[in-house]
Amino acid sequence: MKATAIAHPIQGLIKYHGLKKPKQRIPFHDSISVCADALHTITTVEADSNLEEDVVVVNGKHVAGRDRERVETVLDKLKRLGAYSGFFKVVSQNNITTGKGLGFSASGFAAIGVAASKALGLKIDHVSLSEIVRWGAGSATRSLAGGFALWYANRDGHSYAEQLASPDSMDFAMVIIPIHSETKTEEAHAEVVSSPLFKARLKTIDHLIAVMKSAIMNGDTAKVGQLAEEDTLNLHAITMTGRSHMILWEPDTIRIIREVGKLRSSDVECWYSIDTGPSVFINTYQKHAGTIVDRLTKLGFSNVLTSGVGSKPKLTDKHLF
Numbered sequence: 618m619k620a621t622a623i624a625h626p627i628q629g630l631i632k633y634h635g636l637k638k639p640k641q642r643i644p645f646h647d648s649i650s651v652c653a654d655a656l657h658t659i660t661t662v663e664a665d666s667n668l669e670e671d672v673v674v675v676n677g678k679h680v681a682g683r684d685r686e687r688v689e690t691v692l693d694k695l696k697r698l699g700a701y702s703g704f705f706k707v708v709s710q711n712n713i714t715t716g717k718g719l720g721f722s723a724s725g726f727a728a729i730g731v732a733a734s735k736a737l738g739l740k741i742d743h744v745s746l747s748e749i750v751r752w753g754a755g756s757a758t759r760s761l762a763g764g765f766a767l768w769y770a771n772r773d774g775h776s777y778a779e780q781l782a783s784p785d786s787m788d789f790a791m792v793i794i795p796i797h798s799e800t801k802t803e804e805a806h807a808e809v810v811s812s813p814l815f816k817a818r819l820k821t822i823d824h825l826i827a828v829m830k831s832a833i834m835n836g837d838t839a840k841v842g843q844l845a846e847e848d849t850l851n852l853h854a855i856t857m858t859g860r861s862h863m864i865l866w867e868p869d870t871i872r873i874i875r876e877v878g879k880l881r882s883s884d885v886e887c888w889y890s891i892d893t894g895p896s897v898f899i900n901t902y903q904k905h906a907g908t909i910v911d912r913l914t915k916l917g918f919s920n921v922l923t924s925g926v927g928s929k930p931k932l933t934d935k936h937l938f
Contacts, residue, residue: 620735625927626720635809652927660728666703699737716795718894726753747777763929808859842888
């Protein structure tokens, strides 16, 4: 059987950084995110017993190495649940292929999980599927939940995400600027425990999670934006002070940060947010999105996107093959 799913990447609001159990992709602490509906991954999965091995194609290229291992891990877990001994053909495509730190690994594995489950005819509950896609990418749990989501590092012995608020629960818009980088996210996550600042983060993270959760439940756009910006600085300070002194930002990242400050000084309410990479999300109210895009366009940025909040993954009959 063939099935296709569409999932949306996530922006970390209170971001996760580092893995307590790297193999299982279990983080040190809880985290909160929001899905971006302007970005999406579409993935078609077909169970084909005539294949001699799984075929995995992402953005037009056959996947190999560590990336393939991550896909195989998720597929194998679903195969065991479905008592399926054959192989899959997987074709996945992101709607944009430039920029690092946009959360496409999250949407990619969420889409694989949903499509492969459907292709096998599995009836699997949300928590179980969340824990399976987590083995591919931790943030896939949050893409699977959709909207504003909380990923539990450990809730009664389980690590999964659930939706806190729906996509239309508040006035929230994102301006997204993709910026290229060759850095692997896994490299940055491996650095965190070597930073002298990481222990301080662990001491304060529960409070930050509680405040962000309250802001989302109250529909407080400004508070969400402010907290995400502060958490951005916290996360990158840890990365920069780790063993390898990794600096994930590019010159364009700094230009955008400074422009956000100028916009705020001219009464345009907006806040930057940067995940593990150089790309920038600017969180704002819907009424300001056009003004922000115009300013960035005048600065020479030609690949600026505006976005609302994305939903959980959906099945579609528009297959990629």
